[in-house]
């Protein structure tokens with residue numbers, strides 16, 4: 001047997017769902033609604049599908065490793081310099097490479113819990129020690145406790161805004177105050193994977209501030225509102241010196257040509273993206289209201305999912321919903337459901353009623 005790193009035994013596995021077709025076959029159900037991975041419930045925009053198809057004839061060549069066109073377009077989109085943009089194979093790759101670039105034995109990383117599992121995985125893979133700080137009793141980041149958790153060995157702090165799995169945000173003012181309170185030797189990562197869905201006016205993206213600060217990286221993705229989860233493309237925004245240091249750990253040719261051209265085609269579609277955000281907000285309000293009226297404790301979500309805590313066994317509820325053809329995600333004591341199409345959202349609520357009634 002090969003000799004493996006023993007410390008990797010502590011790395012949690014990322015929960016991967018079975019293919020929908022397989023679940024449907026096993027359960028003998030015609031249709032399954034997957035509301036488990038916070039994906040966009042509708043197909044990619046037609047312009048994007050066309051761009052992906054057209055790129056098919058070019059894939060005998062390696063992709064542009066510097067993602068020149070996409071980087072330039074993102075810089076224009078966000079009104080920053082191209083040297084402040086770093087494109088990766090999903091924002092997960094940006095997060096993982098970042099952890100590798102600032103981690104190492106003897107260092108630690110501070111993040112909230114429950115939050116995006118990738119922070120813990122990336123920390124451990126980078127030989128660093130995770131320091132998890134519980135969310136407050138409103139399911140939000142406890143920024144004071146996170147500040148207090150930082151030690152001399154901390155090299156990175158992750159803030160997930162909105163937070164996955166609970167969907168809550170901290171205001172722009174709070175995030176900026178947190179950044180100001182952290183020593184410049186500590187990298188602050190603001191993960192805004194769900195930023196485009198936020199409707200609360202107190203939210204502020206840190207994208208315009210990050211390039212001006214030495215130690216702030218904002219992570220964004222095309223996997224969510226742009227509907228490109230299957231292609232793997234995301235990006236980071238930060239000071240050019242920071243980006244140059246962080247990207248050292250990224251493998252060459254990480255972002256495929258179809259992914260680059262799809263992102264390039266999706267980026268200018270601001271009106272269509274705004275329509276998706278609006279539809280999501282309606283679905284989110286519907287789910288929040290329906291779940292609350294059934295007595296569940298529901299987190300105040302600003303993302304494309306809603307988190308609630310059932311009175312009893314979340315795992316039992318997951319299994320029962322699965323038998324009804326709806327896949328959700330269990331996270332600790334809570335259940336996270338992705339906002340789907342109106343029909344999917346209604347199916348979930350009806351399934352929940354059926355499960356509770358039986």
Ligand SMILES: Cc1ncc(COP(=O)(O)O)c(C=O)c1O
Pocket residue numbers: 037038089090091092093116160163164191193194220221222223229232233234
């Ligand atoms: C908070 C958060 N950040 C980042 C990601 C990663 O997105 P991707 O790697 O698809 O860009 C996810 C995915 O679910 C997420 O929830």
